[in-house]
Amino acid sequence: MDGMSDIFEKKCSLLITNLVVNGKAVDIFIDETGIIAGISENERVRHKGEAEFIIDGDHAIALPGLVNTHTHAAMTLLRGYADDMVLQDWLSQKIWPLEAHLTGDDVYLGTRLACLEMIRSGTTAFNDMYFFMDDAARAVDESGIRGVLSYGFIDLFNEEKRETECKTTGNFVAQVKSLNNPRIKASVGPHAIYTVSKEGLMWCAEFAKEQKIGTHIHLSETEKEVQDCVARYGMSPTFFLDECGILTPGTVTAHCCWLDEAECTLLKNRGVSVSHNPASNMKLATHRAMPYPWLSGAGVNVCLGTDGCASNNNLDLFEEAKIAALLQKFYWNDPTILPAHEALAMATVNGADALGFGTGRLIVGAAADIILVNTRRVCNTPLHNPTSNLVYSCNGGAVETTICDGRVLMLDGEIPGEEAIRESASFSALELVRRAQNS
């Protein structure tokens, strides 16, 4: 690490030697614009003089940075605050009362903590929905990773509230565009069909189209949502969203536990990406697993998300990939469903395609979001099948180096400023609880 501390300062040309990609020994050369400019066994010869820094990969497995397609990043502040409760009690007695006291600074610090956790566990891009999103954007900007950020639009079927939400959404999208940061995109975030009116949903669809941005929504998380939708609108949630114009290739729908087969086909026809959130679904007892066999059979782009830390309680996508594979096999009663390579694709290329940053593939010309997984760990011993070890044996702790957009964010386990981020987030979380208890 001597003489390497400058490596964290800015994007610079990088040569990483002694890597393994898809079972082959390669070096990777990243140019100063953050693009993968070379990937072969010869890069060390071709680019040695050119690279500002050289990292010895020490036979690490190189993967595209993982992509978390559904989370509420600032909820790291609520990690462990309330668990093991019935959903409605958990929300009304614990989560909402605390969230009522959240400030923009809390969201900034919580999102900083979330980005730190993601960097440490190999995630370089995420799809977020929460409040005080200007502050979340500031945190993402400083962290160095990528975020698609949406303000959680909730009108509770109230016209006045709807107008406020439209305004807040519009302001936030304009704010993100003004940042002109290629690592940060805005999307429109209608929360769910049970919290947003039909008019609200239609406005969101129209606004996303007009702004040429994506949409992020919860869909079919619980059986009650489906039953209520059929009672209210006479159709299943996915068909209702389609009627509102929400379903497009820029849309990510989270959870999707209770879809039927016709809904899976519709999602494919509209080009929607589906985010599977198995740990959260299990913890909150949704009692049905997202129908991966139907979705993958229909050809839907299925990706992976952790949901927020209040219902998981971490942001480790390696762990999530394992739980996804286990849950699908268990629930759909077939150990061949969602094999390791598909679970890994969900966490990498599929998620990347959903968010559209041009990451997710280790090929020349792709954006350099790269993570290095240490093979000198028990979880990679023996190494009969790296993909199996990555999904079933390792967790995010096996990631040693994280690069996003060509910039080194973690090197050999070191992340500059980590302690300050942890401590300020800790303090902010305790203060938040104190305020809520005193109110």
Next chain:
Amino acid sequence: MDGMSDIFEKKCSLLITNLVVNGKAVDIFIDETGIIAGISENERVRHKGEAEFIIDGDHAIALPGLVNTHTHAAMTLLRGYADDMVLQDWLSQKIWPLEAHLTGDDVYLGTRLACLEMIRSGTTAFNDMYFFMDDAARAVDESGIRGVLSYGFIDLFNEEKRETECKTTGNFVAQVKSLNNPRIKASVGPHAIYTVSKEGLMWCAEFAKEQKIGTHIHLSETEKEVQDCVARYGMSPTFFLDECGILTPGTVTAHCCWLDEAECTLLKNRGVSVSHNPASNMKLATHRAMPYPWLSGAGVNVCLGTDGCASNNNLDLFEEAKIAALLQKFYWNDPTILPAHEALAMATVNGADALGFGTGRLIVGAAADIILVNTRRVCNTPLHNPTSNLVYSCNGGAVETTICDGRVLMLDGEIPGEEAIRESASFSALELVRRAQNS
């Protein structure tokens, strides 16, 4: 770490300061016999001069060493060798052909690797069943952790084979007793009702009673096992085992996915401990989760196991505790089932009570199996509820120091000899596959 390398050499008196136990700040003093001799906020004053070594706990959470109540340790060598297959194909095409080439040295090296993984992730005692168990015992002896070891007794309903299995079991038990190592106990390991005849089971029960040792058996893992048992013996597997005399307070039954309520009551009445193995059950698609509500309702001692690395694929009991809590909530459709403190108890005190080494509680007079979990990690930030973080947010990677029987086996992440163990196990695993492929 300067001057601390001797700490690994042998059991010695130890003072560990700045710990948190059950939310209270304490120091722990361990005497030179490996017993917890003091635990309070004053130990540093009372024992400073006396302690051979002083470890600064740096506000770590101290827990009893975790207890893995069902595994096949040497199967670490098969980690990632075959996944995502139907059980029968997986066994007949992949696992059994490889196991046919296993040698005693392989089992020694695989068990060494397993013990290394357990030390690193905070497990200090395990309940094992496999072949070449003399070699497994040698590995456990050298590793410094505790093992209850059983030879997997499989007679396949053949009288001649049964006699061989009785002899092998008898020899192994005698061998373990001759070691006179308080960290290693033998138990009797009839594999399951579908691989062992009634006569074999009855012999095992009688022999365990005569030798005053425990029993370790797979029970009710698949629906087929239950159906076949009812067809063959006219009763459910648990009642059949009871008829054979297998069920005693020294018995650990693994899996137990397909128990009915009457079986749960019988297990309680016989004082049996039940080992829950959720990751393996999900990966192999057993399609039903162990009925924790019935078992805990009946008052059965329910503990936790990882199963072997071929069907998990790691030995991380923190991960297993999370998956247990998630699976129970999901399958039994209630988010309040198996709350974090019960999941942690399964991995600690319940497991310890099942194996009977006198570990599992941080109290004066208990055996000093203690692990220190770093609170300066993202997974413990914020720290609203340490128990929640331990179960839902952290994994075994948060363990920094592991002490078994008063001897320090890992200190601040360092385990002496780790690289050699990993490398020899790796080599042995590759050679094993080569032998199997050339045969």
